[in-house]
Each structure stands twice: as C-alpha cells, then as structure tokens.
Amino acid sequence: MTQEFLTRRSRLASSSPITASFEFFPPKSDKMAENLWSVAERLQPLGPSFVSVTYGAGGTTRETTHKTVARFLKETDLRPAAHLTCVGASKAEVDEVIRDYWDLGVRSLVALRGDPLNGIGALYEPQADGYAYASDLVAGIKNIADFDISVSGYPERHPESADWQSEIDNLKRKVDAGANRVITQYFFDNDMFEDYLERVAKAGISIPVIPGILPIHNFEQTMTFSAKCGTSIPDWLARRFAGLHNDPETRKLVGAGIAYEQVMDLVDRGISDFHFYTMNRADLTYAICHMLGMGPQAREKKAA
Structure with a gap:
C-alpha cells in the first residue's frame, strides 16, 4: 500500500x-x-440530507415538479427540496406555488433565477411583474414562510458574470436575502473550488457551500452541456474517456472512479458534504456514496 492511500484512508476514517x-x-x-x-x-x-427536484426552463415542468415532490413526501422517507425559478411567471403565480408547497408540507426550496426563455446563452430579461433575480426570489420566499433555502454558486463564475466581484456580490445578495446554503454548479477542478471558497469567505459569507458533483455517464453529452453552462473540461478528463465511445461498461467504471477521486480529494481538503447530480440514475452515485461509507451500516455504527 502506498503512503498516499494510507493517509487518505485514515483521513476518511477520522473525518466528519x-x-x-x-x-x-x-x-x-x-x-x-x-x-x-x-x-x-x-x-x-x-x-441523503435532502433530494432536490428541478424546474424546467420557463416553468415548463412546474406541474410535474410539484407532483414529483408530493410523491416523495407521501411515498418515501426522503426530504424533498423543490426548485423554483423567476422565469416565465408573475410574483403572484410564484407566491401561489410557494404557499402550495408549504401547505403540502415541503420545508425546503432551491431558489434560482433560471435560464432565459430562449435558452442558455440568450439574453435574460426579467419579467415585468415577476421576481427579477434569485435574491428577489429568496426574499419573497422568506416573506411567505421560513423555508430552508438553497441557492446556486459558480466556482468558475456564471457565464453572464462580468468579473469575480460581480459574481460574489450577486451571491452575497442571495445570502443577505435569507439563503441557508449554496450548492455549486458541478466542476472537475478542485483547486478552482478551493479558490472559490476563499473568495466567498473574504466576502463575509459564512453559510455552507456544498460542492456539486456530476458522475459522468455520457462524456459527449457532458462536454456539450458544459460548454453551455461554463464548466471547463480538463484535458486529463477527456483522455480518461478516449476510445470508450462503444464501451459502456468501462465508461461506467471510469465515471465512478473519477467522481470518487474528486470527492476523496475534497474530503482531504476538509469537505464532508456533497450534492450529486444523479441524472435520474442510481448506479454511479450509489457506488460512490457506498465507498464513502454512507448508508445503513454507517448510521448503525454512529448510533452505537
């Protein structure tokens, strides 16, 4: 066994x-x-601490998001957090959705500005009678009820941010409005995430910042979406998937291995909470979390 492996194993065993x-x-x-x-x-x-359910562009999945969240509450022991956006709805319409969730028993929301109606990359134009930005939405939610609110963060800056000062100022507005935690866009460079944490801390933001982790099932699709949302793909990552286009089983193993390496490195840096973008698939996320010691056995050991 290498010293590096022994060190990582001991850190995981002794960490939070x-x-x-x-x-x-x-x-x-x-x-x-x-x-x-x-x-x-x-x-x-x-x-899991909670499960979030996304909201389609322009509110296109508003009804199915609500039904999915309701079913999570009724048929599982999972704590659902419903996504809400500012796009394509008036304040009155959004407020009605917020009240419906509270009456349903939902206590957690993910408040987002949302992508422009014409898609990522198009010009965002706030709706005249709606919430203009995520910070406004967070304040509106808190005015209605004391939800636990997650907001988004961008370790590589939001594609529309002019510079880092604008990026962090926008995040601080969301925090000042009442956000309880930040969930980041997925990333593959942990040094960038650590730099982001330093910027956040210097701005006086003290709420938890949860790294978003994307286990890669389809590298080509990940490349396409990453180009739109501003996530960089390191050369080493592309090389890991080279030649595996027609080899799904090996792709799956590589995807799980990469995500586990990334999470373990973050654990070594003191991170103990993660948000997995599952893509409605269980295999890679389950394997990674099992290797991290999550699950019934871990809870039984903690209780003992």
Missing part, C-alpha cells in the same frame, strides 16, 4: 461523517417516472 444530497429531474413519461422511483428506492438507504 460524509453527508450528501441528490438532485433529480421530473419525469416526462410514465416509463421515466417508473425509472425515477426505482432510482429513489435504490438511493434512499444512503440517508
């Missing part, structure tokens, strides 16, 4: 318990719904 949350997107068909509940059933024993 690893916790995680999972993100799902609402199903678009009965078949996709069946798959989602199979995934949720598989991941539930890991004991």
Whole structure:
C-alpha cells in the first residue's frame, strides 16, 4: 500500500461523517417516472440530507415538479427540496406555488433565477411583474414562510458574470436575502473550488457551500452541456474517456472512479458534504456514496 492511500484512508476514517444530497429531474413519461422511483428506492438507504427536484426552463415542468415532490413526501422517507425559478411567471403565480408547497408540507426550496426563455446563452430579461433575480426570489420566499433555502454558486463564475466581484456580490445578495446554503454548479477542478471558497469567505459569507458533483455517464453529452453552462473540461478528463465511445461498461467504471477521486480529494481538503447530480440514475452515485461509507451500516455504527 502506498503512503498516499494510507493517509487518505485514515483521513476518511477520522473525518466528519460524509453527508450528501441528490438532485433529480421530473419525469416526462410514465416509463421515466417508473425509472425515477426505482432510482429513489435504490438511493434512499444512503440517508441523503435532502433530494432536490428541478424546474424546467420557463416553468415548463412546474406541474410535474410539484407532483414529483408530493410523491416523495407521501411515498418515501426522503426530504424533498423543490426548485423554483423567476422565469416565465408573475410574483403572484410564484407566491401561489410557494404557499402550495408549504401547505403540502415541503420545508425546503432551491431558489434560482433560471435560464432565459430562449435558452442558455440568450439574453435574460426579467419579467415585468415577476421576481427579477434569485435574491428577489429568496426574499419573497422568506416573506411567505421560513423555508430552508438553497441557492446556486459558480466556482468558475456564471457565464453572464462580468468579473469575480460581480459574481460574489450577486451571491452575497442571495445570502443577505435569507439563503441557508449554496450548492455549486458541478466542476472537475478542485483547486478552482478551493479558490472559490476563499473568495466567498473574504466576502463575509459564512453559510455552507456544498460542492456539486456530476458522475459522468455520457462524456459527449457532458462536454456539450458544459460548454453551455461554463464548466471547463480538463484535458486529463477527456483522455480518461478516449476510445470508450462503444464501451459502456468501462465508461461506467471510469465515471465512478473519477467522481470518487474528486470527492476523496475534497474530503482531504476538509469537505464532508456533497450534492450529486444523479441524472435520474442510481448506479454511479450509489457506488460512490457506498465507498464513502454512507448508508445503513454507517448510521448503525454512529448510533452505537
């Protein structure tokens, strides 16, 4: 065994318990719904702190997001956090959704500005009678009820941010409005994330910043989406998937290995809470979390 392996193992054993949350997107068909509940059933024993359910561009999945969240409450032991955006709805419409969630028993929300109606890269134009930005939405939510609110953070800056000062100022507005935690866009360079934490701390922001982790199932799709959302793909990452286009089993092993390496390195840097973008698939996320010591056995050991 190498000294590096022994050091990492001992750090994991002596560090704070690893916790995680999972993100799902609402199903678009009965078949996709069946798959989602199979995934949720598989991941539930890991004991996530919460599960978030996304909101389609312009509120296009508002109804299915609500149904999915309601079903999580009714049929599982998972704590759902519903995504909300500012796009495509008036304040009155959004406020109605917020009150409906509270009445349903939901106590956690993810407040986002949302992508422009014409898609990522298009000009964002606030709706005249709506919440203009995420900070406004956070304040509006807190005016209605004391939800636990997560907001987004960008270790490589939001594509629309002119500079780092603008980026951190915008984050601080969300925090000052009442946000309880930051969940970051996924990234693959942990040094960038550490630099981001330093910028956040210097701005006086003290709420938890949870790194977003994307286990890669399809490298080509990840490349395409990353180009739109501003996440860089390191050369070493591309080389890991080279030649595996027609080899799904090896791709799966490589994807799990890369995500586990990334999370372990973050654990070594003192991080103990993670947010996994599951893509409504259980395999890689479950394997990674199991290797991190999550699940019923870990909870039984802690209770003892």
